Amino acid sequence: MTETAGILGGTDSERIVVDAMGGDHAPGEVVAGTIIAAREHGVRPILVGQAARIRQILAAHDALGEIPIVNAEDVVAMDEGALAGLRRPRSSVAVACRLIRRGYASALVSAGSTGGVVATSRLRLRGQPGVTRPAIAVVLPTRPRPTVFLDAGATADAKPEMLVQFAMLGTAYARVRLGVETPRVGLLTIGEEAGKGDKLTRRAYELLAGDVEGVDFAGNVEGSDLLTGKVDVVVTDGFTGNVALKTIEGAVRLAVAEMRQALTASRTAKLGALLQRRRLRHLRHRLDSETYGGGVLLGLNGTVVIAHGSSHAPGVAAACVLARDLAQSRIVEQIGERIAANRPHRLPRREESR
């Protein structure tokens, strides 16, 4: 990577790196999406992956020279486990993380397998000072405004203190992503009263109810509140969060399927149903894509936008724009300040090796 600085022309905190090799339709759709982001939204990306293939695709879009490329020969397949990627320092995600560590960019976009991206970026970016474990934040399509939900699966065995940190991550994210000045944070558990839940959430409740600076704690919420927009941020551990998120996915699928069946069951309803088919598809797409369109891994020294593995060019472009917006609003620094304000002894922040 000795040539990197030359290619990129110095460090740049608003530049993003895109893992060209991650995703079901990589690298073709990923590169195409990156071009859209650059041309139509002014995003300044770096593509990381097998340079020869990337160049070919750029050429096909008449975009050679528009986007810098950093070569990474090794590719981690979608179905490889999280550990497979860890052993490969030349994988596109690993190289992308190094670019961030060295200050050439401050956010990463990957449509690679979530487990692999999380494991590799945790290892290579490391947690930002004061954050014990990272969390994946997703935006649930609630009305009238969306809800930030975390952790969607980065940290399965969380401790109460981590849930408090997740509340800070989620607060910073909701401010940037949803533009809510003082997001209300709920703790996902069973039963609304303070004493309800398992050991983890009961202790987390105590910690959150005691003054956490910069977090507006609104108490417990239940699974049925997840999609009602009752609070702006819902905090949970990565195990419960992942189960809940996938349960939403399954339930919406079932409901749409049943609905479709109900709509076509009677002859009177058939004509209307025909007209509505596109709407049904749209609805499911909306619920699916807003929920699963992408998660953002927060709490590391650099933000990682995990796009849906099945993303096509528009999805990748949207993920690039999100990554750029998060970089521009200095989400990592915002989280850092919140964490620092709540550390028992305000140690000077560890200097980063940038």
Next chain:
Amino acid sequence: MTETAGILGGTDSERIVVDAMGGDHAPGEVVAGTIIAAREHGVRPILVGQAARIRQILAAHDALGEIPIVNAEDVVAMDEGALAGLRRPRSSVAVACRLIRRGYASALVSAGSTGGVVATSRLRLRGQPGVTRPAIAVVLPTRPRPTVFLDAGATADAKPEMLVQFAMLGTAYARVRLGVETPRVGLLTIGEEAGKGDKLTRRAYELLAGDVEGVDFAGNVEGSDLLTGKVDVVVTDGFTGNVALKTIEGAVRLAVAEMRQALTASRTAKLGALLQRRRLRHLRHRLDSETYGGGVLLGLNGTVVIAHGSSHAPGVAAACVLARDLAQSRIVEQIGERIAANRPHRLPRREESR
């Protein structure tokens, strides 16, 4: 209760007790539902609660003398916590449990608050030999056939060994309730591979994958599989189970609401929508009521059917029929045999104090 034996005419393992005072519409709808169960389905119930009020309602239905009454003066309100009921030995649930302990009946129906019913019946019925903690089993409305899901919230902090016991409870219940000879059991976790999940599920996987007699373990399932009917029984801890169940409820509500909006958004669709409104209502009702219509608390010395708090007479009647069916099929004994077959040292079963 010295007069009980006289009223009831001896012990009876197929008789059920109904908590007349539990539920949003108690005692009116509860008593009315019990009468339906007795008259139309041949159920033989005992009503427990404030005798004077029950007698009045029976009289209004011209059913005085048809159903025995056991008096319990104390009433636990729907919004009282779980602990409130524990302190009250003369509550209708406590008295009902005593009738079961003494052999006058073998199952209980209550539409009272779940937390209260679970706490009281755990204390008064106690776990059957070899079962460390009870679990609430619900039936999810999957296609082509339903799925038994447990624990829906009785035991929030479960240990791996308890999840194995829940697998046995669920297997016995699926056989009786769904008529599946060898139910396939899945473990709810995140990621399908053996090593995925949190500490609890990873250890539970190891235990279940090692031969558990009478349990056909099919491996891990994810939240998105909950409603696909992939397995007959899904096992999880009471925290995750309750969150997942309430998440389904919330997701289905959102999907139906969105669908309704989509259907009425265009003028062409409006006529069709009018015709379909009843279908939409029916769908939501089906998904709601089958899922939340009632849970069954398994693993105690007596089965407890927890009807929905908002149950009207037909819901109570259905719960009574279910309780009778479970009593008839000797679900407690079936669970006992399965547990006994898997105990490391096959101790003789502790004699019950019946």
